[in-house]
Amino acid sequence: MHHISIAIDPALRERHASEIAWTWRYLLTGMGYAWEECEPGEPCDIAYTADPGRAPHARLIVRATPRHWERRNALRLATTGVTGGLAYPVYDGERPDEQVLVVEEGRIICDRDIVFDTFWLLTGQEEGLLPKNKHGHLELTGTPYLRDHALRKALASAIGAGLEQVIAALGLPPGEPRWPHGRRAAAAVSHDVDYPEVVRWLEPLRVVMRQGPRGMPAAWDVLTGKRHHWQFDNWLALERRLGTRSVFYFAARQGSLREYAFGTPDPFYDIRTPRFRALFRTLIDAGCEIGLHGSYHAYANAEQFAREKRLLEDATGVAIAGHRQHYWHIDPGDPEATLALHERLGFQYDASLANDLYVGWRRGSCWPFFPFFQRERRELRTLQLSTGWMDSQLFTRRAANPGNPRDVLRALADRTAEQGGLLLVNIHDYVFDDVLFPGWARSFEEFWSYVVTRGDFWIDTPAAIAGHWSRRYDRLVEASTGHGSLNSVAIGACSR
Template structure:
C-alpha cells in the first residue's frame, strides 16, 4: 500500500487565523502581556508564518497540505449574538479568501507543490450548500479543484458530513479526531465509510494536545512512541500543526517539535507528504476498511487543549 515505506506521515496545517489582531488583544488582557498587545497592532503579524513553514519543508524535502477557511466575520453574525464571548472567539478577526495577501499565498503554495484544501467553516458540517459554496470560492482563487480538507473545530455529523463532502466532489476528509487526545484511536489505516473511493484519514495528533504544558523531553518521548507505533502497524499517521504555531514567541517549541517529528519519520523510511498525494498512491482495491473503529491504539490525553467550547481560548 505504501510503496515499500514502513508507514506514512501526512502533514497538514489548518489556516484559522493568519492575522493575530483580536486574538492579540484577548491574550494581552488575559495574560497581562505587553508583547501580545504590541503584536495586535497594525503592521505586526506573528501568525503569518507561511514562508517559514515552506522554507522548513523545502529544506527537509517534503510537502504538506494547507486547509483554507471561509468563515463568517463578526459583522455577518446577528447583532443579538455580539455580546457573547463565544461569538467573538469564533468570528472576530477572520480573514477573507479575497484578501490579496491570502490569494498570493494560496497560489504560491500551489505553484510550489503544496496541497491547498478546504477548511469547512464552523456551521458547514450540516450544510452541503454551504460546503459547496466554500469549495467553489477557494477553487476560484486556486484555479483548479480541491480534493480534500478538514472541518473547522473538527465538527462532524457522522456520516452525513462525509456524504456532503463526497457530493461536492471531495475525495477525502481529515476531521475524525480530537483536539485534546492523540493516538491511533480510530485505527491505523484510512477509513472507507461508504465502501467506495471516498476516504477518511483519522487525525492522529493536533500539535496543541501534544506540546502545550509539557516539557521537551516528555514531548519527544511521545513523538518517538507515536512514530514507533506507526512503523509497527504500517500506519497512516496524520498530524496537524496550525501555521500560527510556528511563531516561536507565541508558541515556544512547537515549530522545533514539528521539525524533529518530520526528520525522524524520514530517518525511519516513512513516506511523508500531504494526504492528497497519498490518496493518489493508495491501492483502493486492496484496502477496504469501511467501519469507524474506536479503541484501536492507545489514545494519550492532554488536558491543556486548544480552543474548544470548554477550554481556555487560545486558538482553534
C-alpha cells in the same frame, strides 16, 4: 497479486452481511490481498464462522461472536489486551484472553472475534454513549481510552497488522505493499489556516491569556505590528529543509467577531482578496496542496458547504481534493452523516475524524479507510485519513495528554511504522513564531526530523497519499472474485 480464499458463515451473512463484508474489505485490502469468496465447507485460507466445525478445510478460522454483533452499540470499552501478537479491545464484563490463537490439527483458530472488534472500533460504536463538550468533542477523562492509552495504540489497524503476521505464519505470500518506494509507512503534514491575519487589539489579550504576565512583551509586539501570524514563507522554508510538502486547509466562509462571540468561531479572513490569491499561487508553485477547511456549521447546510468548495476552487484555480472540518466540528449526533456529505460533495479524502483534545487515532486506525455509513449500510467513497496529533494537544492541553512530549510523538511515529500506517499531523498556520508560541514550531521540527531521518516513511501531501491508497484499494477490489457478500453487497453500494 495474491488472492486469499475466504468463506463467511451463511448464518452471519444473513443478518450482518454489509457490516461483515465492509470489515473484511478493510482488513484484506489493508494487508494487500485480493480475495476469492467461497463456501465454508470448501477448502479455503480463511473462514469466519461461529462454529469451526462448519469449516473443516480452512487454514485459519476466526471464531465469530454473534451476540456481539446483536448488541454492538451497547458494548463499552473496559481495557485493551495483547495476546499472541494480536491487540484487541476488551469490553465490560470480559477479561483479556489468556490465549487467542490455537493450533489445532494443522490449522490456526483465532478464538477472538477480531472482525467484530475491528468493526466496533472503526464505526465508533461507543461514541454515542460518551460525554461531549459544547463543540461536540469527546470527553474521555477517566475512560480506558486515556487510562490505557487506547487511542495511541490504533487498535483497528493493529488487528490488521497482527492478522497479517498470522497469515504469514501460514506460509501464504505477502500482500501488495501498502506504500511505494519500499517505504514501511507514510507521513504527511497539514496546516489548518485559522488566524493568518491578527486582530491587533484582540490578539494581545490572547497572548497574555496563554502565557501569563511573561507574555506582555510579546503582546506589545503584536499590538504595535512587530509580530504577526502570516508565517507561510517560514513554513515553506522549514519544510524545504525537511524535504516535506504539506497541505494548507483554508476556510472559504468569512466569519466575524460578532459571530464568534455568539458561538460561530469561523476564521475572519477573505480568500478572495489579492493577498490570498497571490499566496495560493506561491503555495501551489512550491508543490503544496490546498484543501478546504469547512466552516463550523457547514455540516448542517449542504448548499453552504458546496458554496465554500466552489469559492476556494475559484480563488485557487485548482480542484480541491481534501477537506478538514474547522474545530473538527462534524455532526455530534451522527458523524457519518457529515462523512456522507463529504462524499456527496466529491472530496477525494477527508481528515475530520479526530479528537480535539487527545493524541491518537479516534477510530483506532492509522490505516486510511473508507467509512461505513451505518444508516444506509454501505461504504462511503470519500477516504478517511485519520489525524494522529494536533499541536495544541501537547501545549495547551498537556493535562489530557500525559508523558514527555518528545517521547509521546516519537512513540506515535514508531506505532505508525510498526503497523505500516499513515502518520498525519496538524500544525496550525500561526504558531511558527517562537515568541508568541514558545516551543510549538521547534517541537514539530524536532519531531519531523525524527520521522524523516528514520528513512522508512514515504512523505508526501495527503492528496498524493489518498490517491495512492484509493488506486491500490480499487485494484485489489477489482481483482477479487466470488459471488458472496464481500463483492455483491459492498461493491454494488459504493463503486467508485
